[in-house]
Amino acid sequence: MKPLNLIALLLFLGGAVWALTRSDRAVREIQNAYFSAMTPFLKSGSELETRARAFLQETKHSKELEAELETLRPELGRLRLYENRCRTLEEENAQLRHALDFKKATHFEVVASRVIRRNPSTWWQTVEIDAGSKRGVGTQLAVLSNDGLVGKIDRIDNGGERSSVLLLTDEKCQVSAWVEGSPEVGILSGQRGGFDGDPVLRLRFLSPNAAVRPGQRVFTTGRGGIFQANILLGEILSVEKGALDSEALVRPSVNFADLGAVFVVLSADS
């Protein structure tokens, strides 16, 4: 081997060892520096993408839009009827709450944000949202959508305008969960390589004779210090009983292929 090649190899190995021995904090600093350098490109890229989308929408054929309008008119009438019905139910609900003397209705303080893009990695399930520390978002906060739990905040950008969300479908995102109508409690997480098509989650550490059946809903327990209680996670698909514990497969309530608006939970009163 040529001396220059040997020196290069030794330097490379030294650099690799240096990188491998970085602490979590040092890694976060490196990531912050990396994304700070990347932010101008990401911003201009996102703007270009938005403009391109707007242009495509504008050029949509007017007849197509007319036809769509015709279809939507009866739908609007139907939804108005539903709205009236919902208002009646809401009033009734408020009266019942009052009657039960609830001290306070359970609610979350949330920050609404938009999913900007999916991070380009093969094995990790993360998305980027347009809310960061400037809007009070911090790491390890729960992220919800209208349908249930989406994941948790994994990283905040230095600029304070963006953050990265680790999705519930990732193996690393673990949630303490309970099964509706049963005393069963377990740990729910994504599956390795299980993001193709409809992702399925794994609910582990249920009791050996867990009395759970397909169709039962799964919610967060509120234990563990990250996720608030009673957030919908999904629905049981099947149960596999073992000698020491049981496992269930859960279909998530959120459609991860079509994530738009999400909400970061800043605090919760319960």
Place this chain on the structure above:
Amino acid sequence: MIRYSITTILLLLAAFVVQQFLPAFTGMHHSRILLVQLVFLCCAVTVGQPTMLLLAFIGGFFWDAQCALGPHGGDPSVYTQQVENLRFGYSVLLFGGMGFLMQGIQPLFKQGKWQFSALLSGIAVFLYLAAEYAIISFVRGGFFLNRPTLLQMLFTSLLTMLFSPLLFWLLFRIAGACDHSINPEAGRNRRRRAF
């Protein structure tokens, strides 16, 4: 030579920016074009070992900076079996390994047979993904490889490989602009035939 080496480094950094906007193909098992890896592999076969190792370090280091996940968080008494993270910097070694693989067929590339390098880039991407998956399985325990995962790796490698001729064309143009020959033997043969 130095100008060409610096350009390859810049090209690799540019690939990181472009990679952010390359979506996954949902219809093809969420496979995607791994542009960063492809640029590295194509450059690796055209440069000397020291430059290749420098590119491997930059590529692996920034790839990990982009993808590394934070600590688990939460109450350890509830989450007793936390899922392990891969150590920051593992990609540096994987990139290095891929680079050495590409350099193995550098003599063929120097003769002007870039097609073999294009084919090997696809194989190298597949091996890279397989190695990454094996490391994840080793660190987290429980090795299982289902069909969609295998197909995802396969389609990702194929899609990435399809773009390698374009990358080689770009590298030839860059080398020409830098007055540097990346396949000198092919040039000599052409000149000999002209005589």
